[in-house]
Amino acid sequence: MTEHAKLADVFERFATQQAAGKSPLYETLSRTVAHTPELLDLAADTQPGQPAPNMLLGAIHHIIRRGSQHPLATYFTGHEELDEARAGALLTDFCRRHAQEIRRIISTRSVQTNEVGRCAVLLPAFAALQQQLGDGRLIRIVDVGASAGLNLLWDRYTYDYGGHRISLPASDPDTVLFCEIKGGTPPLSLDVAQFVRPVGIELNPVDLTDREATEWLVSLTWPEQTTRMHTLNRALTLVARTPPTILAGRAEDHLADVVTETPPDLHLVFVFSWSIYQIFGSPGGRERLVDTLAGLSQHRPLHEISIGHFGHNTPRMIMASHDGGVSRSDAVAHCDVYGAWLHWLATSAGRAPDGREIP
Structure with a gap:
């Protein structure tokens, strides 16, 4: 199995085993990443030992919470549901625009939740x-x-x-x-x-x-x-x-x-x-x-x-x-x-x- 395939499987499992029933948005976005080579390339910059889905989605959420006006931000408010057909274009465009910041976050930070x-x-x-x-x-x-x-x-x-x-x-x-x-x-x-x-x-x-x-x-x-x-x-x-x-x-x-x-x-x-x-x-x-x-x-x-x-x-x-x-x-x-x-x-x-x- 290639590294891309392994990472895609990680995002698929995150969608079905963790996000399903809890976060429709993250379930949709995770499946989108799993089927988009460009996004998998970006996610691959996650620090070793860190869960790539949590890191990538957390970085996107972090940038949106800090004021990004990208159309994807609308769906992070919980007022609208993002369908998979639209998710691909929106997520890819967002990640292209913020690629440098996303790489900085996922390559230096960790999933350090304090629940x-x-x-x-x-x-x-x-x-x-x-x-x-x-x-x-x-x-x-x-x-x-x-x-x-x-x-x-x-x-x-x-x-x-x-x-x-x-x-x-x-x-x-x-x-x-x-x-x-x-x-x-x-x-x-x-x-x-x-x-x-x-x-x-x-x-x-x-x-x-x-x-x-x-x-x-x-x-x-x-x-x-x-x-x-x-x-x-x-x-x-x-x-x-x-x-x-x-x-x-x-x-x-x-x-x-x-x-x-x-x-x-x-x-x-x-x-x-x-x-x-x-x-x-x-x-x-x-x-x-x-x-x-x-x-x-x-x-x-x-x-x-x-x-x-x-x-x-x-x-x-x-x-x-x-x-x-x-x-x-x-x-x-x-x-x-x-x-x-x-x-x-x-x-x-x-x-x-x-x-x-x-x-």
Whole structure:
């Protein structure tokens, strides 16, 4: 298979497996790219390891959001539907006019989304962990792959679980994360004061003073997802006021240091929200992560909360403990990629009703 054919297949799969049913515009544009050699040539400039459809479409969205008056921009407002017959000419013309800017973006930037909505899935996991530990000791969260650090501000958001609204002591009433509970009864009650000294680890932290960098985060959301854009902009405003601590560099270079410098009287929890594959590669990234944390647990007990697909069609959340080189993990929930819904599987402490590990 030629490189063109491989890239065309990537765009076709993006259209059918990711955009279909969620973004009619991106589904149409992705199919258009897949059948247009000139556009595939442009997309080929995406940095190695980055998803070309997200990068190319994100770059187009970014340029349009910054003021492009091209006729294609009309369809990014969500008011009109773009048919495939017209998409080819419009998209090709837009990319020709902005080829230099598109190449600059996709060859230097990365898909560095910071999905705030996932905090609605993480909050029940934090509550479950607090119940599981049950000793009153303080808990430190380490968000690995923190991007702009928005998930470290999980205690600043307001949560709505199917009409059941949760406001934490520092919640911003205007930044509301909505999550539908599809099954199970997740724990939602927790003592926020027990969570202290959160820190993020990120290879390339987003510079919150760089307007283009923060706008790029917004541009990576899909045009129809206006609620996500609004929530992200609200969260960026909050994080700019009180920036969290983020360690810049490779996760492998910081994990051991964080384990060492965290006081032994604190529980240490590593959170991976769709970031494992970026750090440990795919496939087999989860196994390499377990080996790493098991090794570090020779020094002290560690806890882990990871969200991802892990070889399954439906994303899931895993809670794990690593102690003395021994690791134990449970899948405690299925969830939406953006945190829009949660199906809680565990009843307490990350176990199924009959005590078995949930596959």
